[in-house]
Ligand SMILES: Nc1ncnc2c1ncn2[C@@H]1O[C@H](COP(=O)(O)OP(=O)(O)OP(=O)(O)O)[C@@H](O)[C@H]1O
């Protein structure tokens with residue numbers, strides 16, 4: 001455990017030693033702020049119209065602002081993941097520091113978990129940029145807290161999953177750009193699949209749908225906490241970290 | 256302390272290390288000598304559990320590299336060929352990180368960092384970013400990293416590359432001060448490096464073991480032989496290069512003749528002698544008697560490359576001569 005935290009700490013430091021961490025946070029904060037602005041503007045306009053037409057009863061902040069907003073956030077996060085994971089192993093392979101890690105008395109799994117945890121913490125920092133806008137919503141409207149928390153849990157689990165996949169891809173090459181590109185492509189594919197299968201009810205589409213990391217977010221986004229989805233994400237994370245360790249093993253045998 | 260038996264490491268196409276066997280005793284400093292691509296780094300990577308062997312076994316401090324890698328790694332301090340440094344860290348921060356990575360407890364770490372920064376003379380850059388250090392300083396930080404946990408075994412891949420002469424001497428002193436309770440293997444392609452720091456030498460070439468010997472024995476063996484640069488000029492016209500080469504090869508005690516240059520009417524060669532033979536006088540006589548002019552004749556130092564050829568080819572030739580002697584002796588014996 002000590003070793004995992006040591007690696008994690010080192011990863012976090014190097015993220016924040018370069019501009020990448022700040023860039024990601026700023027980028028996400030801006031995009032999220034923009035989404036927030038559009039969603040609230042529309043909301044205000046609609047509720048104004050509704051009142052003009054004599055309809056009674058408040059409109060639902062959860063349904064009309066938070067849900068689409070966090071759905072949007074999950075898509076944006078999808079495309080930030082490659083920027084976080086691309087350097088994890090590729091950079092160490094390129095500079096040769098991997099030789100230090102692999103000849104130190106720690107296990108491969110400790111290295112992998114440390115790195116994944118580090119990337120996870122950066123991802124949380126990025127997500128945290130949405131806190132300001134969320135706080136405004138809570139101060140102004142009266143949204144339910146529970147579905148918001150569920151949606152955030154979904155964002156975290158989806159992120160953890162993609163970060164683990166990104167980490168795996170990063171072990172395959174020395175070249176950060178390739179690692180980032182392939183991870184980006186995988187994320188893009190998942191995103192597209194979730195679009196296509198949404199209109200298709202054939203058996204194969206259902207299978208793809210089940211395996212698609214993105215579609216499992218939908219329930220979380222609705223504020224529904226289904227143990228099936230949680231189990232899917234958690235087992236995906238374990239599986240990805242496991243193949244990462246296999247990949248590191250074979251790296252030794254090949255290179 | 257280190258035991259390597261029948262070690263072979265094959266990459267996709269090349270056999271980098273081919274069936275080598277050696278042992279290193281506790282407290283020894285052993286030099287690992289070989290030209291580029293000899294397989295030094297590969298052997299060291301196997302010893303440090305970075306790469307698994309294709310065949311054969313290796314063990315450090317009694318632990319097999321395949322079966323007990325964590326134990327092996329605990330006993331080893333390793334300086335890879337390119338020092339494994341994080342440019343975004345400060346020197347102090349980096350040493351603390353590597354120290355903890357190697358299992359030093361939080362209460363000891365400050366003391367250890369102080370000690371190695373002193374020993375490796377990097378006290379003046381402790382708060383600098385590693386990315387901004389010069390190559391020599393990086394090398395020293397890499398070395399500090401290798402000794403931070405005071406390991407039983409030190410494996411150093413070209414520890415003095417990139418250092419200035421003063422630093423090289425200091426590193427040699429450092430290594431000597433570490434010897435005794437540390438076992439050290441260092442690789443290099445510089446023969447004098449080994450002469451200064453090591454008690455024993457392991458020489459490999461193209462993955463194969465060429466010689467294991469004490470430094471004293473080896474230098475004695477090599478001191479006997481000489482390399483001579485010779486320049487021949489024809490008295491009239493241009494001499495036939497192959498003819499000159501053949502004549503030179505026929506001189507007694509010559510092991511090898513290499514043509515270096517042919518310019519106008521001058522031909523230059525490099526000639527190496529067998530061990531213990533002095534060939535300069537004979538060479539001069541041969542050239543003059545053949546009717547050529549001797550325009551230059553001087554002794555040159557043996558390069559590492561020459562020494563390998565010397566060791567391999569010399570042994571080959573010596574064996575042939577011995578067997579010839581053995582035959583004549585037995586014939587004489589039969590006549591008596
Ligand atoms: N990762 C690799 N993949 C394939 N072949 C390799 C790899 N690393 C080394 N080799 C080959 O193995 C052989 C031995 O290489 P090695 O690096 O061990 O030599 P060396 O003695 O350290 O040389 P140098 O003095 O140049 O450092 C070389 O022929 C090299 O081309």
Ligand SMILES: [Mg+2]
Pocket residue numbers: 295296297336412
């Ligand atoms: Mg090498």
